[in-house]
Amino acid sequence: MDDIEKLLQNVxxxxxxxxxxxxxxxxTSFRVGGPADYxxxxxxxxxxxxxxxxxxxxxxxxxxxxxxxxxxxxEGGIRGxxxxxxxxxxxxxxxxxxxxxxxxSGMSLSALSVIAEKEEIAGLEFISxxxxxIGGAIRMNAGAYGKEMKDIVVKTRYITYDGKIKKLNLEEHxxxxxxxxxxxxxxxxxxxxxxxxxxxxxxxxxxxxxxFSKARKEKQPLEYPNAGSTFKRKDGYIxxxxxxxxxxxxxxxxDAEVSTKHAGFVINKGKASADDILNLVKYIQKEVKNKFxxxxxxxxxVLGDEK
Numbered sequence: 001m002d003d004i005e006k007l008l009q010n011v012x013x014x015x016x017x018x019x020x021x022x023x024x025x026x027x028t029s030f031r032v033g034g035p036a037d038y039x040x041x042x043x044x045x046x047x048x049x050x051x052x053x054x055x056x057x058x059x060x061x062x063x064x065x066x067x068x069x070x071x072x073x074x075e076g077g078i079r080g081x082x083x084x085x086x087x088x089x090x091x092x093x094x095x096x097x098x099x100x101x102x103x104x105s106g107m108s109l110s111a112l113s114v115i116a117e118k119e120e121i122a123g124l125e126f127i128s129x130x131x132x133x134i135g136g137a138i139r140m141n142a143g144a145y146g147k148e149m150k151d152i153v154v155k156t157r158y159i160t161y162d163g164k165i166k167k168l169n170l171e172e173h174x175x176x177x178x179x180x181x182x183x184x185x186x187x188x189x190x191x192x193x194x195x196x197x198x199x200x201x202x203x204x205x206x207x208x209x210x211x212f213s214k215a216r217k218e219k220q221p222l223e224y225p226n227a228g229s230t231f232k233r234k235d236g237y238i239x240x241x242x243x244x245x246x247x248x249x250x251x252x253x254x255d256a257e258v259s260t261k262h263a264g265f266v267i268n269k270g271k272a273s274a275d276d277i278l279n280l281v282k283y284i285q286k287e288v289k290n291k292f293x294x295x296x297x298x299x300x301x302v303l304g305d306e307k
Contacts, residue, residue, distance in 0.1 A: 004038065004058065011050035017041040024073040024304070027065060027084070029131060031225040032274045033073025034304060036063075036082035043086050045191055049163045055081050056161060063303060064189050066133035067108060070140060070227050074274045076305030085135065087191060092119060099197045100154065105135030105190040109142070117209065122200025123152060125208040129216045131228065135190040139182040140299075141175045145212060150175035152195040161187035178232055178299055221259040224267035230281065231264060232299045239288075239296050240264030246287045256280040278302070 008014055018040055024033030038060075042048045055062050061080030065071065087104035090112070094100075099121050103112055113128035115121075126147040130137065138156055141149050150173065157167045166188075174181040182188060216222065231239040243249075243263040250260045252269070254276035259265040266280055281298065288296050 004054070004060070007054045007058075008038075008040070008051070011054070012040065012042065012047055017043070022082075024068070024077060024082070027082075028068035028071045028073055028227070029225055030068075030072055030227050030268055030272075030274075030277065032075075032268065032272060032277065033071075034075045034077030034274075034307065036078045037080055039082045039084070041084050041086050045087070045159070045165075048083070048085060048087075048159065048189065048191070051081065051083060052159070052161050052163060062161060062187075064135075066106070066136040067131060069131035070136060070300055072227060072274055072277055072300050072302045074278070074302065074304035075307035078304045083189075085189065085191070089192075090115065092121075094199075097198075099199060100194060101197060102192055102194045103134050104192045105133060105138070107134050108132065109134065109137055113209065116197070117202060117205045120200050120202050120205065121197050122205055123197040124195075125205060125212060128209045129213055134193055138173070138190055138193050139180055140178050141173075141180050142178075145215075148175070149180075152197065154194040154196050156190060156193040158182070158185075158188045158190045161189075165191070177234075219262055221261045221265050221267050224259070224269060226259070226265050226267045227300045229264050229299050230266045231284075232297045234297075237292075237294065242288050242292055242294065242296065243284055246284075246291050248284060248287060251280070251283075253280040253283065258284065274304075275307075 008018055021035040022039035023035050025031050042051055063078050063082045065084050085106045087106035090103040092101050109127040109130045113124055116124040126144045130142050130144055137149050153170055155167055155169050159165050233239050240263045248258045249263050251258045255269040255272035256276035257267050257269050259267050285296055288294055
């Protein structure tokens with residue numbers, strides 16, 4: 001046991017929560033990525049504070065991940081601590097005309113959607129098929145079918161790397177398309193968010209969730225590992241349409257391929273490497289630039305070192 005492990009064993013269960021040289025391919029929806037030096041699951045805010053304190057004392061780099069559904073990790077992996085906050089508590093407060101839910105950042109959007117349907121809470125149907133966690137959804141202002149997190153958020157609490165807990169009101173999030181202040185805020189980890197919803201009817205909620213689910217299955221390549229929309233959409237153009245008009249559907253580098261079902265998705269057909277995916281991304285960007293003189297931007301987040 002090295003010195004870092006000895007320190008960590010005082011604050012977490014190292015047998016269940018610490019994984020050394022952990023392949024990030026196990027923790028990303030692309031199913032690619034090199035090893036994290038230390039992959040740490042924290043089950044409480046106190047554990048998170050304690051792990052952050054060790055990292056600061058030892059000058060260890062920190063990377064925060066959720067379910068890895070919007071990440072591409074390079075083959076060289078990630079140095080230092082990769083921390084996954086396994087925070088899943090929630091609280092529902094009802095009044096005559098609205099319902100307020102406070103939910104921790106580690107809860108998946110699908111799990112929250114199930115809770116909402118069970119509790120007859122309307123307004124969260126759009127998150128039902130979005131992969132990822134609450135924390136990730138806040139960070140990137142996730143959305144679907146005309147609704148985004150900015151439409152339901154009231155406030156968010158986060159913790160800084162030095163252990164201080166702070167909060168933001170709605171305006172302070174600076175929400176924009178697939179963007180929030182957390183996209184740039186340094187040394188900040190979302191711990192929970194409070195959202196505003198309303199009373200609904202279970203039958204109506206279920207019908208809408210099923211409608212969205214059917215649409216996703218028809219239009220998105222859910223049968224292959226991917227990280228959702230690879231590129232951002234911008235005013236004035238639909239990125240997937242540009243890629244399609246470049247004739248790139250089905251184009252591949254190794255097992256990385258532009259989906260034939262939806263040109264906005266790069267998929268892993270089975271044995272793609274992170275390099276395959278990145279090289280395909282660069283090729284797509286080059287072709288779109290050549291044909292339309294438009295620079296398309298990545299929506300996925302690229303982390304880690306080159307091999």
